[in-house]
Amino acid sequence: MPNEMRPAELDETDRGILRVLARDARTPNNAIAAAVGIAPSTCLGRIRALRERGIVHGHHTDIDLAALGLPLQAMIAVRLGAHTRGQVDSFLDHAAGLPGVISVFNLSGGNDFLLRVAASSADALRDFILDHITSHPGIQHTETSLIFTHRRGAAALSAL
Template sequence: MTAPPNIQRPAPSPRPQDIDEIDRAILRVLAADARTPNNAIAEHVGIAPSTCHGRIRALRERGVIRGFHADIDPAALGLGLQAMIAVQLNVHSRAQINTFVRDVPKLPGVVSVYHVAGSDDYLLHIAVRDSDALREFVLDHLTGHPAVRHTETSLIFAHLPGSLAGLGLED
């Protein structure tokens, strides 16, 4: 079965050999701080600013760089409780899947939605005010959704970002 059209899938990956050491160095700088000015990246990498700009543009066009994002602390917005909710669907019909992927990303508190393999169909990362809000989210938005058969909630105590080594960008 093909996935519904609403789901953002990773772009086809460039071949690793198409990413040279200069590109890797640029990616390391941007991963550390995506707001680093082009001139500073060029200086750090040892290339001309115009060359650096062209390489960054090419990395974006090839889908290596998918975007630049702010890392926002949900707790600073009053959303002090985060959870991962595993969701199993009732039936894997295209209509139910399309309804689920249309509705769920728009729900208040949803940070990310992951379509996964295994016993669960989706993982939802949510951020809410407190345990009462978490309970209300599950009851109001998931257990009553016609596509949902079962949910299992895991609280997130801490988020530890991975290293650049996980992407093959270590020094």
């Protein structure tokens, strides 16, 4: 099995550190260390090792997009006309660099991509889709769903 497919070997201390970071990535190192029962210097080394092993990719800030003038969020399902590596990679690179795009998911199934986007209004969302999505060569179909509510799930925590 390739390395990226193998579950990471984590001891209970690593799992405890990850649980704390998943709840609040801003938790100070000394508080993480106290929560898992290790010295702060050991904790810092463990967190550094988790980053180096690719288990921790970064720390993210959940921003109130409405406060930035982007109160409307949507999921845009995109289907390509052809599924060559070139077309898939081209659209992925294109979509990830667009203004207002929060996340891009490459999928299996009926749709090839799912984009989470933020916009200032319904008109701005329509313009975004027409100017940046449906105008891209190779797009066969799009379907847009407005997001009413979003909450981050805790599924990853249950695996720890």
